[in-house]
Amino acid sequence: MFNFDEARFLKIQAGAVHLAPRIDQEIGAAIAAGASNLFFLGTGGVAYLMEPAVQLLHRRSGFPVYKDYPAELVLTGSANLTAKSIVVMPSLSGTTKESVAMLAKLQEVGARIITLVGHADTPLGQGGTPALVNFAEDDTSSESFYIQSLLVALSVLKARGEIDNYDALVAELATAPAALVAAKKAFEPKAEEFARIIAGSDYHMFTGAGNMWPEALYYATCILEEMQWIRTRPVHASDFFHGPLELIEPGVSLILFRGEDACDPLAERVVQFARQYTDKLTVISTADYCPKSLSPELRALLSPAIMATLMERLSAHLEVMRDHPLVTRRYYKRVAY
Structure with missing residues (x-):
């Protein structure tokens, strides 16, 4: 294929799939501990990549799920954003200005912050609890983030007993x-x-x-x-x-x-x-x-x-x-x- 590194691509997407156990562990533990809702807080294009997961949860789960703009939320706050919130923050660079500002606010609130980043040695790579790292670049990041956000959604459904084929879907995702x-x-x-x-x-x-x-x-x-x-x-x-x-x-x-x-x-x-x-x-x-x-x-x-x-x-x-x-x-x- 024209200007395409297949081995590099496969490694990056496999890295996203391999985050499944860690994502499931973190989401399951948060919900078991009494988490009240989930926020997807991305800035710019990566926020768009979270939307299919938001749609899936809105339509198949009773768990409250929100998507908002960090640039606005850092100014206004939200009555729904509390210490019982799970927050998923994606950023390929780990340095996105608006998201870094939002990170400080989330730490003040005490929310459980899961960052999805491409680089560990960055503000969002250091600030997540946990930070889940899968290196990617612009030409490979969309698929990686779509897979990671899908895994988040599937783990929510699993934790709440709203899906009966989680294991089969995650196994198939390996392909x-x-x-x-x-x-x-x-x-x-x-x-x-x-x-x-x-x-x-x-x-x-x-x-x-x-x-x-x-x-x-x-x-x-x-x-x-x-x-x-x-x-x-x-x-x-x-x-x-x-x-x-x-x-x-x-x-x-x-x-x-x-x-x-x-x-x-x-x-x-x-x-x-x-x-x-x-x-x-x-x-x-x-x-x-x-x-x-x-x-x-x-x-x-x-x-x-x-x-x-x-x-x-x-x-x-x-x-x-x-x-x-x-x-x-x-x-x-x-x-x-």
């Missing part, structure tokens, strides 16, 4: 790194074609439903806007028919991410409408590339990670095609803000 590579290989012959679609316009609308929406939002904002300086308009498929549909006309690029969860009918509704009014509808579906060896349940749960791994292949071609490396920035970590 996920290889399945992700297989998906990449299946997508590779079309990656350049899809990259040309992105490169062919300076504006794209992105949409998705269910656990595909966070990945659509992430790819539009954190890859195309941040790393390629391409303007995008992300919109949830549930909101598409409440305003944004009026932007659709010939020549407008609409890119739809489709997964395999229960919300896919919302994506199909967008397809049926948009194909009538724009000649630039692009649909990318995980079902076309994900190995059939995975169970239907795990395919649905892993759809965001699968889409992320496909988009890494697209991006590898896109940065070369546009002569714009993904590491190029105008402002990020270059100027004060």
